[in-house]
Amino acid sequence: MRITTELGDITRVDVDAIVNAANSSLLGGGGVDGAIHAAAGPRLLDACRKLRRNGLPVGDAVATPAFELPARWVIHTVGPNRTRGQTDPALLASCFTRSLDVAAELGARTVAFPAVGAGAYGWSPDDAAAAAVGAVRAWPGDGVEHVRFVLFGERLLTAFDTALGDNAP
Template sequence: MAQIILVRGDITEQHADAIVNAANSSLLGGGGVDGAVHRRGGPEILTECRALRASRYGKGLPTGQAVATTAGRLDAAHVIHTVGPVHSTSEDRSELLASCYRESLRVAAELGARTVAFPAISTGIYGWPIDDGARIAIATVRECAAEPVTEVRFVLFDEAAYAAFEAALETSA
């Protein structure tokens, strides 16, 4: 089972084999984590994302799926892009959020990544409640992380997110 670590900070400053980007479906950058990854990672990431759009993902990356590119100038070998669901009070999209973590771990394993850094997917502009997002993230990683992944790091931008993930980690132990 992979070790789960919580870090308060900026995911673009992490040293890991793979950094997960909470991308939008266009794969062409945006706000939040997505914009930060593209800005700090440099044009190499955008070049590979454009190539993915021109080939396999002409209509964009579907929600819950994941795909890898170079990490450009980030201190990582790869960026794994995944599109989280927008939170809805009228439709349960929990499985799509869990799929983001599951598919990112699958891609990481295919790449031979041992260390993977995740943001709190969908809990920013996509409106997912942080406590529920943390619970889904921790449960999915506990269930799905497998060799060669030995460390999963959740990089949380603020104290509220850190506290939510800490509580989810404690209750899932």
Template sequence: MTEVTAALGDITTQRVDAVVNAANNRMRGGGGVDGAIHRAGGPAVLADCVARFPHGLATGDAGWTTAGRLPARWVIHTVGPNYAAGQDDRALLTSCYRRCLEVADELGATTVAFPLVSAGVYGWPLDDAVRVAVETLGATPSGVREARIVAFSQPVLDLALARL
């Protein structure tokens, strides 16, 4: 059973088997968490994205690459729904977390750090983003021992801790 935890910090410095990247469909880097992971991981992350995902990745899906210079071994990329652009299907957001756990299981990763997918520039309402993350990570059967939600600010951490 997966233990869902929450921590305040920078996802790019987490010492876990895999970090999750909230990517865009193109899989070529971007802003927010995506940009931070690509900058910290270096050019190897982008090169692996280009090689593994030449046509990008569908919303709600996930796939993995090397972590480059990150302390993690892998980056699991997932494309969340863009709420701000009208993609408000909660099932797509739930799918992101489920698919990430499936990919982690394929890799043999037992510790995974997650951002709150779609809660940044994609505008998913924060309270619901936390609810989806905690409920889905806790209810999805997986070999992952720890699914760590990494909050970038104290208010987000407090919200996550209240849901655990």
């Protein structure tokens, strides 16, 4: 699997699936979640309402159509909120592996990830990058050919580039 990093807006990338750093309600929020909901249009919120039942557990993932986005699907995952005491890096890594599992089930070959957990949920860029890169590299599935980490700031890009270099085979 090819893994790349780039500075950019995840709502504008042309991939099969983008990953949304969602909250457990799946009803939109701030940051990446708010940007994805705004760019996808109101049908995304309607699709999320149908899925949410009791909310999505931390570390799990679920897909919806992407509607107005250039991607075909949005894969929603809920990161652990470090500011609320959810400090287990295995839960953060699970966001990436479960998202890749869902992508493979959909037949997605290209997937774009944001820095799940590195915003309001309080994970440092370095810790988020280490968990993300480690999880993607260790993912045992197949079918996904290219993972793109689409990051919104230079500090995140540097952290992900460093993690990719530190984890080189």
